[in-house]
Amino acid sequence: MAEKIGNTPPAGAASAALDFTGKVAFITGAASGQGREVALEFARAGADIVALDIGEAPEYPHIVDVPTDALTSLAGEIEALGRKAVLGVADVRDSAGVQVVVDTAVATLGGIDILFNNAGVLGYAEVDSMSDEALNATIDINLKGPMIVTRAVVPALKAAGGGVIINNSSIMGLRGGRRLSHYVASKWGLVGLTKSWALELAPFNIRVVSIHPTGVNTQMNDSLATMEGSTAEEIAVRSAGNLLAVPWVETEDVAALVLWLASSKARYITGGQYVLDAGLLSV
Ligand SMILES: NC(=O)c1ccc[n+]([C@@H]2O[C@H](COP(=O)([O-])OP(=O)(O)OC[C@H]3O[C@@H](n4cnc5c(N)ncnc54)[C@H](O)[C@@H]3O)[C@@H](O)[C@H]2O)c1
Numbered sequence: 001m002a003e004k005i006g007n008t009p010p011a012g013a014a015s016a017a018l019d020f021t022g023k024v025a026f027i028t029g030a031a032s033g034q035g036r037e038v039a040l041e042f043a044r045a046g047a048d049i050v051a052l053d054i055g056e057a058p059e060y061p062h063i064v065d066v067p068t069d070a071l072t073s074l075a076g077e078i079e080a081l082g083r084k085a086v087l088g089v090a091d092v093r094d095s096a097g098v099q100v101v102v103d104t105a106v107a108t109l110g111g112i113d114i115l116f117n118n119a120g121v122l123g124y125a126e127v128d129s130m131s132d133e134a135l136n137a138t139i140d141i142n143l144k145g146p147m148i149v150t151r152a153v154v155p156a157l158k159a160a161g162g163g164v165i166i167n168n169s170s171i172m173g174l175r176g177g178r179r180l181s182h183y184v185a186s187k188w189g190l191v192g193l194t195k196s197w198a199l200e201l202a203p204f205n206i207r208v209v210s211i212h213p214t215g216v217n218t219q220m221n222d223s224l225a226t227m228e229g230s231t232a233e234e235i236a237v238r239s240a241g242n243l244l245a246v247p248w249v250e251t252e253d254v255a256a257l258v259l260w261l262a263s264s265k266a267r268y269i270t271g272g273q274y275v276l277d278a279g280l281l282s283v
Pocket residue numbers: 028029030031032033034035052053054055056057058064066090091092093118119120121122141145168169170171212213214215216217218219220221
């Protein structure tokens with residue numbers, strides 16, 4: 001057997017609690033759902049948090065409704081855990097607004113170590129009747145948004161001597177979806193960004209991965225049930241695709257995967273796609 005490389009963890013270390021003390025995690029779409037849970041879980045593990053969200057319900061799809069005080073109440077929970085929180089009310093499509101949040105985070109918390117590109121929107125639309133609003137919002141928020149945020153955050157990761165970027169794609173970033181071509185394109189696009197950034201940023205000790213959850217128990221998933229034009233059959237098919245007997249996974253499951261990927265236990269993992277699909281993609 002060849003010599004082990006680097007500072008190999010001792011036996012049992014894989015099950016030890018993850019520790020992000022001294023780290024700063026920057027999370028987009030932090031006011032609800034997966035972003036909120038990931039922010040809290042990083043704080044529980046010792047990290048300070050930059051929580052960015054649009055601060056008002058996006059114009060598309062109209063059904064997404066995040067309370068205006070959601071970021072403030074998240075900050076209270078983070079501070080109750082003994083961690084610092086920087087709140088950023090910004091639209092991921094707005095380069096100047098995002099830059100203000102990044103500059104404030106660096107000035108207040110001293111830097112950024114982890115980026116979770118998570119903000120996103122979802123709606124159904126047929127290819128031949130898709131509105132400009134649906135097309136533009138989906139591509140601009142889900143695909144261009146992570147590009148704008150990452151462009152602004154990478155200098156801080158380089159200054160920190162390394163870091164981790166985790167892109168929240170979807171199972172829809174690894175398969176097709178009827179009446180979801182705009183969403184699917186945005187989520188496959190994140191795979192291309194993940195691989196390209198992994199190549200470009202490896203020399204700076206910055207790892208980049210994407211995660212691919214099946215339906216997650218959030219308002220986005222709930223809203224599909226009531227979204228205009230969403231059929232009962234579509235909803236049933238989505239849940240039935242999971243091999244394990246669950247209709248969806250929980251935000252805690254997403255947070256567990258994100259924290260592990262962000263941790264030093266995943267120190268040689270970059271460029272890859274990590275499914276949390278209850279087996280859906282196995283068939
Ligand atoms: N819920 C699911 O079933 C599921 C499955 C796989 C992947 N995803 C992806 O997970 C991510 C998080 O979704 P969620 O399930 O937590 O839904 P969610 O609707 O609870 O959270 C999305 C958050 O993004 C924010 N947001 C939307 N547009 C924004 C913008 N322009 N700028 C800044 N913030 C904006 C919203 O305000 C909201 O807080 C999304 O990218 C989604 O596509 C969701």
